[in-house]
Amino acid sequence: MRMSPHLKYLGLTLDSRWNFHEHLRRLCPRLVSAAAALGKLLPNVGGPSSDCRRLFAGVIRSMALYGAPIWAEALTAKTRPLLRRPQRIMAVRAIRRYRTASGDAACALAGAPQWELEASVLEETYRCRAEARDGGERPSPEELASVQRAAKHTLRRKLVENLQSARYRTRTIQALHPVLADWKKRKFGSLTYRLVQMLTGHGCFGDYLHKIAGREATPECHECGAASYSVHHILEVCPACSPQRTTLVAEMGSDLSLPRVVKAIADKREVVADNGHLLRRCHVAEGDCRTGPRG
Ligand SMILES: [Zn+2]
Incomplete structure (x- = not known):
């Protein structure tokens, strides 16, 4: 009998090294396919409103970030592009942009942080809660709200840092960078x-x-x-x-x-x-x- 090197458990594909390469490798085509299917409902001219487009983008985001607190720490330079590709497809549709657009600029215009950043923030939030639980404490609603606020602040900071180091510093990114917080809000x-x-x-x-x-x-x-x-x-x-x-x-x-x-x-x-x-x-x-x- 041949043993599989991977195990599917609660929707996550686990491997012997806990690097989640296989999970992300299997996840990417599913996200691309779902993003392409939803994209057909979102023509650039006419079609649903911006709110509806954000809703569709949120569906793909939820699929992508399932289990993120578990696998976020294992993201590497090899696996990050597996998340970027479907997010770019969805972001381009969400903002009615041409397919030649860069992913960083599309995400910045959509006001959506890259999923890899969101994953790391979700992981930090989860770790705070888990540590409190392990110490026998149950975090109060105020403490949880404080953790959430800190997480949002971290996300904003990482988003700005990410734009500063974007591979393609397009004119759009340069224009958005100083007003990113106001743009998003x-x-x-x-x-x-x-x-x-x-x-x-x-x-x-x-x-x-x-x-x-x-x-x-x-x-x-x-x-x-x-x-x-x-x-x-x-x-x-x-x-x-x-x-x-x-x-x-x-x-x-x-x-x-x-x-x-x-x-x-x-x-x-x-x-x-x-x-x-x-x-x-x-x-x-x-x-x-x-x-x-x-x-
Ligand atoms: Zn002219």
């Missing part, structure tokens, strides 16, 4: 298809379509003939957007750089978050002649 400025394009630069821009998607021969602006049609060009330069720019300048001042726009959204400025109206204006002007890859 904001009750206003839901992420629409157009707004996310503006925040990420991945969308119907000559720069993106020429350099990354390879869908246009040049990155030039179809409106004014400038050499580069980018978010910066739309927000700050293109004469075709002057009327909308005037509205923004009246609201925000003359600085229309991406970090300033992100801060304005985090500060609840309606004029900026109104469906990325400046970008929408450009699409209308062009008759949507620029088409990006399918989101």
